[in-house]
Amino acid sequence: MTDRAAPDDNSGATAPRRLSTRETAERLGVKPETVYAYVSRGQLSSTRVPGGRGSTFDAAEVDALARRTSRREPPPAPGDLVFRTGVTLIENDRYYFRGVDATELAREYAYEEVAEWLWTGELHPGVRFTAPDEALAAARVAVDALPAHSSPTDRLRVAVIAAASADPFRFDLSRETVLAGARSLVPTLVGALPPAAGGTGERSEEPEGREAGLARQLWSKLTARPADEPFVTALDGALALLIDHDLAASTLAARVAASAHAHPYAVVSAGLGVLEGPLHGAASGLAHRMLAEVLERGSAVPVVADHLRAGRRVPGLGHRLYRTGDPRAQALFALLARVPQAAGALAAAHDVIATTARHVPLPANVDLALAVLSVSSGMAAEAGETVFAVSRTAGWIAHALEEYEERPLRMRPSGQYCGPRPPQPLPAADGLSRRSAP
Template identity: 80%
Template sequence: MKDQAATGGGPEADVPRRLSTREAAQRLGVKPETVYAYVSRGQLSSNRAPGGRGSTFDAAEIEALARRTGRRTPAAPTPGDLVFRTGITLIEDDHCYFRGVDATKLARRYTYEEVAEWLWTGTLRAGVRFAAPAETLAAARRAVDALPAHSGSTDRLRVAVVAAATADPLRFDLAREAVLAAARSLVPTLVGALPVVADGPSAAEGAPEASDAGLARQLWPKLTARPADEPSVAALDTALALLIDHDLAASTLAARVAASARAHPYAVVSAGLGVLEGPLHGAASGLAHRMLTEVLERGSAAPVVADHLRTGRRVPGLGHRLYTSEDPRARTLFALLARMPRAAGALAAARDVVTTTARHAPLHANVDLALAVLSVSCGMRPEAGETVFAVSRTAGWIAHALEEYGERPLRMRPSGQYGGPRPPQPLPAPPGEPPR
């Protein structure tokens, strides 16, 4: 039995800790009025504070409500602090939730478009399909076709967004329904503007762009020359749904900054795409793709992992700062890939990488490794995972823009900590001339 002094024992330890209204509001991340609203709905109980002024609340009850609602205790704000209160995604206890619902269950049950609508509106629209306006799609294709042949998919997507924006004279309308209409047309426009993989099925054969075709089927021939089959398209659709959002990732923060300045939704997506191209974010799956290809060529993960460790490089597709065990998105995709005979080799290579690396460091698979298994097994290019990531995350950026449009504009103004020469300094002069 532990010492009472060490554990805070004694008679006082049996008394439940009480919080004031202000403390309860801070813990829940809400206004004091909202705390009393929870009481009126029966979600909280309260006692009159000693002296009859205000109320007190059971600390354990407040903690339980905070976990249920996904609220996070905000740090004491100071001028210039960035405080984001969001109802979109919660990552907690190695799970990812969209609007409080397990994201992996949503992705297994519903299509990408249905999950996107759920994220945007909180309403599930069964069977919803997104369609690109003909004029907007034509403008995007012309812009993409003008790019050099060596352009990457993210280059094409960035150009397609700009073209779609110029084709929409109402893009500056930030009313909720206007933003939603733009989002529902932008996502299929991005997919439709991408070129079909050489020697692959035509758009009409592999992924008809009519509204009756799901986005995953439309995207398929833009990623691989192989014919589509239902298990593979289902895995791609699940990947799209899983990747829609992941809390305040770097690209999402950039998108929210743009929305805070009241940039239109196309500019918000452009801001996200600009960050996504970095090798530590959306492009990470391409590194994992190349690694798996090398493992398959060499017949074992051991020499490939050894090369990475010898040169001081991280092993791609492993570890995630937000999860202590395997990324739940990766686990969901691996389960689908295990049902695809064509994925057996790449899946075995991925497991070999995880097992081999575990001898050196206890790292678990993340979604980039699962995306790499999908891209390798389906004959896609290394950048295919980046394309899937960018198309999918477009919906998440729009969801965050919708939230940010409801906040005070230009609220993101951090203060810089100057570290340059102290003034006054002399005027600079060209080399060889004395300072003035």
């Protein structure tokens, strides 16, 4: 193979010069692995060599990237922690995955396809994730050993640890190994969850189970109702919409773990640990309970009034990153509008929005849309948190892939000590030191 294309006999023109991976890395002054990281971030395009294993790159595009990356960027404002990322952009009340409108991706493609796009910058139509038998068996044993009252996030955290123990390659942080682990981890988490209360009581091993799309697999873990196609489509859309949202608290924790070169399972564990906080992952459960109360009482007025009287914010409304409304909520509402069984909960949500607007106009956020999905499909209040955690696992992996390419341990802030100034006397119990006591 030559790097320079032959002239076109018909036009006399010369095709754009193509560079090999090695030449591209040399021109950019990076490792070959970093070249593919640029591709996955959408900063560089590649073309597979026909019949070969390598890729070629447009020389002009490589030179343009070299000029951009060589520019000195302005330092962040004092006290700010800024990350370069090519995963998600939030701008002008929209959000984008690698430059593509995320709501359009979720409308057109399944969760697994969007996850692949987020990880690689390439679309793989019809891709399905499959859990390895050994990892799935280990995760199920660990999850089944938990107390019955354990939360879904408890089960997911334990499943991650069990899956990690079954993967001897977890410490290999090469890109392809991390991607292979990610494709198996997400379905392992879903497969380890027990069926929803009132369901069959057994985990399906039929094609409708493990070989089905991830949304259909997750459905039976969230509700005992039969899988209805419009509902499953809405669940799939919710999974795709929630994959990433820039540097949310759980994603920051995941990147800190990745900066220490923790393996991907540990990165996901870090994200899950933060997600369980009441200020991050539990919001959809609060919205679920509020929406169920609105349906029970027949109006949002008394429910909203009770929240305001108690000094509580109305859950599921407002988002500090969007002025005119959370695009994730708008997209999920549109999917739920096609589900006849969701009409009552959807009307209740709009009632909450209109009632609250009399006090202060706050558009819906994705937690209220998740609540419509969970309430109308007979799911538990915690179902939204489960959907969020399973979906966001792919986003944490995408950020880990970026962070593995950065200088390790770069996130080391300094503490501002505010305790007593030394020297202080040695503390003693009851006036005696431990060593002098009889």
